[in-house]
Amino acid sequence: MDLIPVITIGVAAVLTALLVIFSKNTVHSALWMVGNCFCIAVLFLLLNSQFIAILQVIVYAGAIMMFILYAIMMLNLRENGEPATKKSLFIFRMALLILFLICLTNLCIGFSPLALKGDMVTQNMDHFGEVNLIANYIFSEGLIPFELISVLLTAAVVGAVYLAKKE
Amino acid sequence: MNDHQSIYLALSVILFVMGAFGVIIRKNAIVVFLCIEIMLGAANLAFVVFSRANQSAEGLFMVMCVMAVAGAEAAIGLAIFVLLYQKTGTINIDKFNLLKW
Numbered sequence: 001m002d003l004i005p006v007i008t009i010g011v012a013a014v015l016t017a018l019l020v021i022f023s024k025n026t027v028h029s030a031l032w033m034v035g036n037c038f039c040i041a042v043l044f045l046l047l048n049s050q051f052i053a054i055l056q057v058i059v060y061a062g063a064i065m066m067f068i069l070y071a072i073m074m075l076n077l078r079e080n081g082e083p084a085t086k087k088s089l090f091i092f093r094m095a096l097l098i099l100f101l102i103c104l105t106n107l108c109i110g111f112s113p114l115a116l117k118g119d120m121v122t123q124n125m126d127h128f129g130e131v132n133l134i135a136n137y138i139f140s141e142g143l144i145p146f147e148l149i150s151v152l153l154t155a156a157v158v159g160a161v162y163l164a165k166k167e
Numbered sequence: 168m169n170d171h172q173s174i175y176l177a178l179s180v181i182l183f184v185m186g187a188f189g190v191i192i193r194k195n196a197i198v199v200f201l202c203i204e205i206m207l208g209a210a211n212l213a214f215v216v217f218s219r220a221n222q223s224a225e226g227l228f229m230v231m232c233v234m235a236v237a238g239a240e241a242a243i244g245l246a247i248f249v250l251l252y253q254k255t256g257t258i259n260i261d262k263f264n265l266l267k268w
Contacts, residue, residue: 002171003171003174006171006174006175007174010174010178013178013182014178014181014182014185017182017185017186017189017205018185020189020198020201020202020205021185021188021189021192021193021198021202023198026195026197026198029197029198029201030197030201033201033204033205036205036208037208040208040211040212043175043178043212044211044212044215047175047215047216047219048219049215049218049219049227051227052211052215052227052230052231055230055231055234056208056211056234059234059237059238060204060208060234060237063238064204064237064238064241067241067242067245068197068200068201068241068245071197071245071248071249072197074249074252075197075248075249075252075258077195077197077258090191090192093191094191097184097187097188097191100184100187101180101184104180104183104184105180108173108176108177108179108180128219128222129227133224134224134227134228134231136224137224137225137227137228138228138231142225142228145228145232146228149231149232149235149236152235152236152239153235153238153239155239156238156239156240156242156243157242159242159243159246160242160243160245160246163243163246163247163250164246164249164250
């Protein structure tokens, strides 16, 4: 019944990803990546995970992509065309990629009809993805990883400032 | 609960492989970085699908972790790109063999 939005947004996500890869201009790539982030956010909404969808838009489309755009503006990327890789190396990499695709597909087919039941009761599934369920998880079982994430982010910011600092 | 799960998973696989393909064929470091972000997004999608199928919030929490790691990666990675550009005047990843021995 709601197959049509899923297919539409999925095709849009694949198209924007293709445009990211094949755009000649780096700024266009980054802007198409924002579109891709929005498509993924809509897919999260279709999967009833509202909080994650909002995070996707704010963190990815808002913060990270803005950061990348600023970085592109600092660099002068008007270069001549990219030199092609060696033919044999390219074929080897493509073969590896296709092998990887086959393995992933097999994995997904094997796992596809999931009927596992977790610790969440059925009434709770109506509220799946709402912020209070996630918050309950974060501040009970996921407390240590959550705090470790804050340490990681602090370390990343300190590292970035150290790299950017003038000698 | 199993509504269109395989479609989402197939989409996730397609996006992931497209990201890997972009990493292979492009030479511009920032585009390679964007392709890695595509791969992270595909992994996030798979995490949400499996979280729903498992009926637990662990997958959603993992998505938040992935987003935080992506933010940290963006901060460090772009700082490194800007430094490399100041040093060598290019961000073509074939030109960088600093750590090669």
